[in-house]
Amino acid sequence: MxxxxxxxxxxxxxxxxxxxxxxxxxxxxxxxxxxxxxxxxxxxxxxKTKEELFLAVLEHFKEEIISEFSIIEENDTYKSGLEKIEALLSFYIYLANRLEDRFLLLHRHFPYTLAEDNPACWNHLEEIYNTLIGVFEQAILQGQADGSIDELPARKMAMIIFTLVDGMVRLNTYNIYHTGPLYNELITSCHRMLKK
Amino acid sequence: MxxxxxxxxxxxxxxxxxxxxxxxxxxxxxxxxxxxxxxxxxxxxxxKTKEELFLAVLEHFKEEIISEFSIIEENDTYKSGLEKIEALLSFYIYLANRLEDRFLLLHRHFPYTLAEDNPACWNHLEEIYNTLIGVFEQAILQGQADGSIDELPARKMAMIIFTLVDGMVRLNTYNIYHTGPLYNELITSCHRMLKK
DNA sequence: AAAAACTAACTGAGTGGTCAGTCAGTTTTT
DNA sequence: AAAAACTGACTGACCACTCAGTTAGTTTTT
Structure with missing residues (x-):
């Protein structure tokens, strides 16, 4: 049925x-x-309005993102925090491909303009970014506990790594450069950044 | 006068x-x-048209960018390639602040949509990105010659570094996070990525 | 069981407003 | 005086949103 x-x-x-x-x-x-x-x-x-329709779209995407990453979080069988970072980078790129249109939405300007005077919109965006950055932060903290990652400010490094991978996804969708061939460099760069 | x-x-x-x-x-x-x-x-x-006005704006920005970075290129008194990378990161952030509106334009979606069926637009964008990535690439090559930077693929690493700074500038203008406090982590991360 | 009353979902022609681009005429420059 | 620069009322296309009415399904009444 x-x-x-x-x-x-x-x-x-x-x-x-x-x-x-x-x-x-x-x-x-x-x-x-x-x-x-x-x-x-x-x-x-x-x-009721075009804006309300847009907010419904954004809310739906927020729920999708949270759901996707909570599955990853539970299924947590990586040897070290550093290895988990690598797995998360792969997953991020995989997800950005699978949910291509929604990620494109996140790279447009309109949501952020709307967020300036629409608290609901701002909350959706904040929750999305907190989820995306949060997973990296948790992995870094785990890596610092198990000794695979150096003692660096976890939240800030998570933002650096998020910025890097998200920037690559964005550059790719803009069709100026194909960032696919940069995958290996992305992984090794993050590795060098974090390892003890 | x-x-x-x-x-x-x-x-x-x-x-x-x-x-x-x-x-x-x-x-x-x-x-x-x-x-x-x-x-x-x-x-x-x-x-003649709105589109033509937009192209004139983009072309002007292209010339501005090329001019700004050619000044930096000439005034080349850094001890090592690795130190030049750090100087370039600072300059990029400084320039993105000084030319705030033009950089914002580069982070909007419209130029890339227009580029799809307007070769002139595509050329402007390509030249802008080639300039921005090119300066990092040259510094990496210099660093590999003087022994301060590891033997990594120069162009690809330049794209990684560009993606990182540019992503930070973008995240900042979207007002979700203030990336100013991330400056130190940006520098040290790039340092760790590249050093021998 | 048939008729009547009610309701949520849906329709598409209509409305007021905006906007890119035109053009006939005016002003300024050379 | 000729050319170049400039003006602003106008036009046709488009668009978000409204609204009076239709349809299909359910409940209530007889």
Whole structure:
């Protein structure tokens, strides 16, 4: 028995793709309606405004991110903290590929502009970043406990590593450089940065 | 004797700021005209379309970047390649602060979307990135010659380092985290990455 | 069991507003 | 006087959002 997708879910799905790929301003509500196979008015029945629809998209992504990384966190069978960092880097790149459109959304400017005067938006973004940076921080702390990682400020180093891997994902989606061939250098660089 | 600014220059200046801060789609030609103290039609006298105005802004930024880094390249009195990397990291952050709006433009999505079907735009972006990455690459090669930097693939490591600084600048402008306190960790991380 | 009443989901034509680009005419420069 | 620079009212296209009404399904009444 297939669970049949509701119209509201269809709208949210299509909106995620179009907002991500084309951008918020560039995507019209009519376009979303058409792509979702729904009348223009139907969107406004489920989501009061365009902004509210966008926030629903962002909230859904937040929940997805948290869920993905909590699975990784539980399944914690790495030998050392340093090895866990390497595994997390791989997973981050894998996830950014699998959830390509949502990560693209995170690399657009609109969410951050909206966040300036929309506390709900700001909270979603903060939770997303806290999750993404948090996993690296935990691995660093673990590595410092087991002796595989040097005594460096854990949170700050986590931000450095996040910045690096996220920057690579971003550069890749912008199509200026293909960062795929940089994978080995990413791993060894982080290794050199952290090891005792 | 002040060199008096032409109307065309005034339009270009205002357009740079507004496109950077507000975004391309969100900024109307009327808004630019008003801010530049010029009639709506005047913009179209100097720039045929909005897209052409944007390209002029990007081209101007490209020339600015190239000029800034060629000065640094000439004034080359650092003891070792590794020390030059550190100096370049500082300069990058200093420049990203001084040319805040133009760097913001580089972190928006529109230029990359436009580049997909506009070769001129693509060339501007490529030259900008080649300049930014090139300076790090040269410093690495120099460091490998003088023995201060390990034998790693120079171009790839330059991209890694660029990604790291640029990602920090970007994270900072998005106001989620203030990356200023990460400056020391940035320097030491790059040092650990590269040193023999 | 049939009819009536009610309800949530949905529709699409219509509205007011915005915006890139035009153009006929005016002002400034050479 | 000719050319170049400039003006601002105007146009057609687009867009977020509204709303009066339709449809399908459920509950209540008879």
């Amino acid at each position: 297939e669970k049949k997708i509701t119209r509201k879910e269809a709208i949210l799905l299509v909106a995620t793709q179009l907002f991500s790929i084309q951008g918020y301003r560039t995507t019209s509500m009519g376009e979303i309606a058409k792509a979702a196979g729904v009348a223009d008015g139907t969107i406004f029945y489920h989501f | 002040e060199k008096k600014i032409t109307r065309k220059e005034a339009i270009l200046l205002v357009a740079t700021q507004l496109f950077s801060i507000q975004g391309y789609r969100t900024t109307s030609m009327g808004e630019i005209a008003k801010a530049a103290g010029v009639a709506d039609g005047t913009i179209f006298y100097h720039f």
